[in-house]
Amino acid sequence: MRWLDYFRRTSPGSANVAKDRLAIIVAREGRSNIKATYLPQLRQDILQVLAKYEKIDLDQVTVNVESQGEYEVLELNVVLNDPANVRKLGSSSRHAPFFSDVKSNSLSAR
């Protein structure tokens, strides 16, 4: 009964959802992040320094650049498996303003 559609309210479209999802994808993998191409090397370098002091698993280090409005945040997370190490390094983290995004069981500070 097609003519009945005329009286029905149109359902909200899915195009907005598509746009929001794409905006995130394009920001994350897109061309605007060309300067982020040094991230793998940065990750490697930081890992080497940390490895002098602690046993660290390569998979436990993540480096990310995120845009938040007009500025960008460099986020680094190092997860230490040994709870003893977390306490030890965590307590000294105030000397390392480089780290951000506090997570449980991870070495981080603003």
Added chain:
Amino acid sequence: MAKVVVVTSGKGGVGKTTTSANLAAGLASMGYRTVAIDFDVGLRNLDLVMGCERRVVYDLINVIRGEATLRQAAIKDKRLDNLYILPASQTRDKDALSRVGVEGVIEGLKKAGFEYIICDSPAGIEHGACMAMYYADHAFVVTNAEVSSVRDSDRILGLLDAKTHRAEQGLDRVKTHLLLTRYAPSRVVKGEMLSHKDVIELLGIDFIGAIPESPAVLQSSNAGVPIILDPTTDAAQAYMDVVHRFLGEDRPQRFLDPPKRGFFSRMFGGADAPVAAAG
């Protein structure tokens, strides 16, 4: 000065070959000496869409390997004097598509006096697609208003910025043009399809036009006649507008709003979005 134009998209089935055929035919119909090269080695289709499949003797790989001259391989279009097609090979191995070989072909075509060299890229971001875009001055990024196509176009734009002759030599960037194909304004109005504004905002490049979804596109590829040669259809007019804009003319966008429908048509019938073909 000859211009090399790549028609690319990343995603398959969005209308690259259709666009290559129509862009080439449109430029040729305006008097420019134009050649369209099919870079889809192993899966050639441009010859079929342009209606010259039975006249293919030699192909791009034959020329690159020195087994045929450009003059032997390029097929002259039956309808337009200025239009030639250089088909892809059907069987040979893709590795034969070397950078030096492609450069030789493009230089040869420039020397032969062609003003526009249209490179029809294969889908994907592999070797064939990279070779098709490598020597480009302009890129038509063919996109459907749909998530996977937009994402793939973004990837392709990244490659155009980094993996082309212009990028590697530090020359001016490849000039990119966003072409929306299979666009259905009636679905955009309902919020079912991304609008042209959404896609422009997401990709951030120059918008050259939208080709409305139209059953005539499938009919024209069935017949092997580029649709632009039948100016009665909206898709043909949209392609012609695109060609004019590409040549620097200012043409208003005509196909971004749904066609007006009468009372009876709204009440009782007719499909909103007829199905069209990709190429």
